[in-house]
Amino acid sequence: MVLILSTGTMIRLFKVKEKQKEEAKNANRNGSFKKQSAGELRVHKDISELNLPKSCTISFPNGKDDLMAFEITIKPDEGYYMGGKFLFTFNVGATYPQEAPKVKCKTKVYHPNIDLEGNVCLNILREDWKPVLNINTIVYGLYHIFTEPNHEDPLNHEAAGVLRDNPKVFKSNVRTAMGGGRVGDTYFTK
Structure with a gap:
């Protein structure tokens, strides 16, 4: 079947399309319409389905x-x-969930899997990331490195060595750091 339109009909169709585009632009300017990326949609879903441990909270500074x-x-x-x-x-980048979110620890901590700049060594944030993982998985992973720090895959090699060789000294160092003290050459605030 072939659809034949007259020139007048074609012009009206183009004007309708132009009007729709203009309305969409105006809606964007007025803030009443914002097209969400696939990453934004997925983050919205992940956050709405969060099942955080009772010791974890989420906030939105923006x-x-x-x-x-x-x-x-x-x-x-x-x-x-x-x-x-x-x-x-x-x-979270626009390519989420194809790429893992960028996660930083803002609290200076003496930890084998978190360096003094706040970089986090968690396998699911690096080589083991898969799009089926979500924000909830990352939070549980972060919680896990506090309950069971891993000296075998460290960012802070000094802390990892102490944990591996002398867990009692490691525990003392963690308490000193959390209490606002000096561990080695590094001062930690309370």
Whole structure:
């Protein structure tokens, strides 16, 4: 079947399309319409389905309209870091879930899997990331490195060596750091 349109009909169709484009532009300018990327849609889904441990909280420093940047606070209730409070920033890119979010620890911590600049060594944030993983998985992974730090895959090699060779000294160093003291050449605030 062939559809034949007159020139007048074609012109009206083009004008309708142009009008729709103009309305979409105006809606964008007025803030009433914002097309979401696949990454934004997925983050929205992940956050709506979060099942955080009772010792973890989420906050949105840029407001609830910006779900691509948020913070997670972890307060371990067991292990070496019990009683501490650790803040992590999450920056989710437009390519999420194809790429893992960028996660940084904003709390200076003596930890084998977190360096003094806040970089986090968690396999699912690197080579083991898969699009089927989600924000909840990352939070549980972060919580896990506080309850069971891993000296076999360290970012802070000094802390990893102490944990491996002398867990009692490691525990003492963690307590000193969390209490606002000096461990080696590094000063930690309370």
